[in-house]
Amino acid sequence: MYNMKKVGMRGVFVIRIEDDFDLEKIADSGQCFRWQRDGDGFRIPFRDSLLFIRKVGPQDYEVDCTEEEFDSIWRPYFDLVRSYRAIRGKIKKKDDPVLFEAAKLGQGIRILKQDPWEMLITFIISQRKNIPAIRQAVEAVCRAAGKKKTAKDGTEWYMFPSAEEIASLSDEALASCRLGYRDKYVRAAAEAALRGEIDFRKLSALSHEDCLVELQKLYGVGIKVAQCVSLFGLHHLDAFPRDVWILRVLDEVYDGGKNYRFDAYAPYNGVMQQYLFEYYRNKNAREVSV
DNA sequence: AGGCAGGCTTTTA
């Protein structure tokens, strides 16, 4: 799927990605909230690693890690073993012109394989917040509880905190993250994880449906958050989170969802959800701004 | 029993 060539020392090299891959669209797609723009590229934290990546050609990207790190960490993270062009090709204009248009504009979006614990806390925090507010709150939690790291080039950043680290925060420290009523959900999730009531290694062995049931046992986790954790953290690509935007498009375009062909796009309904989400959110934003 | 209204903290536009 991609070829690599080294262009220098210090673990900096260029990869060629020949599939759908658009950093800007992924960054704006509402699945990741810690990417930081840096010059003409992005800094991407994931577990204990920080990647700097920037586009240097139509299909070429410079990354600041070793080939081994890219293969073991970042290739799975970006889900580069899967062809999103092929998934997009399942959509026929005559069958669904709206989804076709959404996918055309959304070409380059991928479903990242993110850390499920981070996704759980992040999407608990996301409730009734817009994307800038989610970013701010998540970063506050990382600064309050996460380990401080220094990248090779001296950049300081914070890891996403573990359950232990979140549970050990004082009420005052957690309150300083300004999560509002969600802070009790976050603490409850951390304490449930410490008691072994939520274990992502066990969860990843379950079916998508069983995952949703287990996740919704957590205080403050409903169907929407459970679907997001399943899609973005457990990489169940058929998960279909219904947020306000998706409910809106299902209502306005698909007669409340009755005319949307979930069976036609299984097991990739989650990818289609991302196209529709971006399309409808941007469409609405354009209409508002005009 | 399950569907629905009201409330919830804070930020953003």
Place this chain on the structure above:
DNA sequence: TAAAAGCCTGCC
């Protein structure tokens, strides 16, 4: 001031 990648509680 309304809305924001919702969920919980209480009521019927």
